[in-house]
Every structure is written in C-alpha cells, then in structure tokens.
Amino acid sequence: MKRIPVTILTGFLGAGKTTLLNHLIESQPNTKFAIIENEFGAINIDKDLVNTQAQGIFELSNGCICCSLNQELGQTLNKLVTTGKDFDHLIIETTGVAEPDGILSVFINDYHFDELFEVNAVIGMIDAEHLLKSLESEPVAKRQLALADLLVFNKSSEIDEEIKQNVLEAVKAINPLASIIHTDYAKVNAEEVLSQFSFRADTVNERILNSKSEKGDHHKGIKSLTFSQNKPLNLNKFQYWLRSLLLFNPDGIYRIKGLLNKPNTEEKVIIQSVRGNIIFSEGDKWSEDDDRTSQLVIIGHGLDRETLQKGIDSCAIEE
Numbered sequence: 001m002k003r004i005p006v007t008i009l010t011g012f013l014g015a016g017k018t019t020l021l022n023h024l025i026e027s028q029p030n031t032k033f034a035i036i037e038n039e040f041g042a043i044n045i046d047k048d049l050v051n052t053q054a055q056g057i058f059e060l061s062n063g064c065i066c067c068s069l070n071q072e073l074g075q076t077l078n079k080l081v082t083t084g085k086d087f088d089h090l091i092i093e094t095t096g097v098a099e100p101d102g103i104l105s106v107f108i109n110d111y112h113f114d115e116l117f118e119v120n121a122v123i124g125m126i127d128a129e130h131l132l133k134s135l136e137s138e139p140v141a142k143r144q145l146a147l148a149d150l151l152v153f154n155k156s157s158e159i160d161e162e163i164k165q166n167v168l169e170a171v172k173a174i175n176p177l178a179s180i181i182h183t184d185y186a187k188v189n190a191e192e193v194l195s196q197f198s199f200r201a202d203t204v205n206e207r208i209l210n211s212k213s214e215k216g217d218h219h220k221g222i223k224s225l226t227f228s229q230n231k232p233l234n235l236n237k238f239q240y241w242l243r244s245l246l247l248f249n250p251d252g253i254y255r256i257k258g259l260l261n262k263p264n265t266e267e268k269v270i271i272q273s274v275r276g277n278i279i280f281s282e283g284d285k286w287s288e289d290d291d292r293t294s295q296l297v298i299i300g301h302g303l304d305r306e307t308l309q310k311g312i313d314s315c316a317i318e319e
C-alpha cells in the first residue's frame, strides 16, 4: 500500500507557516490535501485563515501537538484514516512554539502510523527579519531550525544584504545540511517542495541532541491569551490602543492575530502583528448565523489578561 506523504511546517511565531500552507494548497488544485492545524491558544484563528479548498481541516487548539496534545495528534491521524475521506497529502501546521521532535516521534516510533504515512519533509520557516531576536530569547526557535530538512528563508527582500548574511550564518551554524529557499510571502515552487523526500529520519536523534538547550522548557513563560468582544469595535481606537501596547512592550509581545467586527461591514477584519508591525486586511464575510464576536490572540511574555481585556473593551462601540 502506498504511504501518504506528510509535510510538517515548523518555524517561530509569525514566520509565515499559514502563508506557506495557503500557497501550497492554491498552487496544487489537483491534490487532495488534509490539513492538521494546531494553535497554541484556546481560539483557532488560523483555521479561519486557511484556504478551504482542502479536503479536511482538523483543528487542534489550546495546546501544542508536540507535547500536551501529542495523544490527540494520534487520535486525529486515526480519525483521518478511518473517515474514508480520500486524500493524497497531509500537511501539519504546528504552533510557532512547537518542537518538531514530539510530532516526528508519532510517525517514526508508532508502527501503525509508520505503515500508513511517510514524512516527506519538515519545512522550517525562517522570518528573516526577526529570527536573530527569536534565537536570542527562545530556545525552541533553534530546535525548529535544527530539525528542518528544508528551510524557507521568508520575508527575504525585506532585510539588507549584511543582515541577510548574518542570519544565514546563524542558520547554517545550527543546520548545515538543510537546503535553503529564499522567498517573499512563502512563494516556493509547490510541486517541487511537496514531491521531494528529504526527511532524514536517521539523523533526527543526533539533531535533537545537538540542539538541546540548557534553558529548558520550550513554552516556559510564553503565554497565549485569547480575548472576545461581542460589541463592534471602533477600529481607529483599536489601532491606537494596539500601537501603544506594542510600543510599551517591544520585546514582550511576539504575535497578535484576530478577527474583528467592524460596524456596518459585511466582512471580518483580519488583524496580524509580528513583533511590532500591525496589518489589517479584509477577511471572509460573517455568516448569517454568526454573532460577529471579535476574537483576538496575543502571544508573548508577561501578559496581563485584565489590563489587555480592559484595553480591548475600551474600543467597543456602545449600542
């Protein structure tokens, strides 16, 4: 029986994993993809941002499939093969704080899954602009690079040549063997990436040992807080609040993403922020039966739920 190829997307918060996932799905309309989408927080925003062309999207939220949800990953894989749904390729998007080894062990060490699936590659997304900072403070960023078979050097044109060389040097010191593709908005050659089998199972243990950190637990101190607001938001006020929040927490807030309710607008407003930038864009339409609740995920260190909720509430429009 032909084993189903599995591609695992890793990389630190905001590096471009969902962007790559959507690009792969869109570029290969004849491939039937199943997607496992893992979110660190209680609300899965990414699920809303993934192209729905895929055959099945399985959502695993409120924990990391590399550790606390590792059993659920096994259950989801079982569900996937027993639903009878026909699919050609499985893509797993991990959280930005996941260590790929916990996920790989499900495929390598479990006889049942090893018979059914074949990992084609672990793809490590690199945020060219922010990788050095992430490596400095978060040991998991190193492990993600070390375990990748293919590295996508994303946001590549946004940094100057000298910084690019420094980032590449750091990357090659951690993982000298992986090939590196330079991209903007993760525009890889999808066919090539999905058809290569570069996963090196025999070196996984060695790479894990070499990238082990003395700093301990990979989630330590990183919090993912989720917020809701059921009244529409004044987006000018919201933007102003967000700007000052990021200004006063330059190293504490790694990632913000959300779906917002702007009054008198049919579409959801998507908010994305990676280490300080803020981008608003138009999302899908709210459905008829939706109560148009805005949802926001904030990921970082030293976050205070009460203060943040007050800030969001202060942007609500009283009806």
Ligand SMILES: Nc1nc2c(ncn2[C@@H]2O[C@H](COP(=O)(O)OP(=O)(O)OP(=O)(O)O)[C@@H](O)[C@H]2O)c(=O)[nH]1
Pocket (backbone or CB within 6 Å): 011, 012, 013, 014, 015, 016, 017, 018, 019, 020, 046, 095, 096, 125, 154, 155, 156, 158, 183, 184, 185, 186, 255, 257, 272, 273, 274, 279
């Ligand atoms: N400027 C720029 N932005 C990019 C590029 N690639 C992705 N982005 C943006 O970066 C933000 C984060 O991208 P995602 O694809 O959501 O990143 P992610 O790794 O899935 O994020 P998490 O799941 O939260 O870890 C989004 O606003 C993207 O549009 C790029 O090459 N250049």
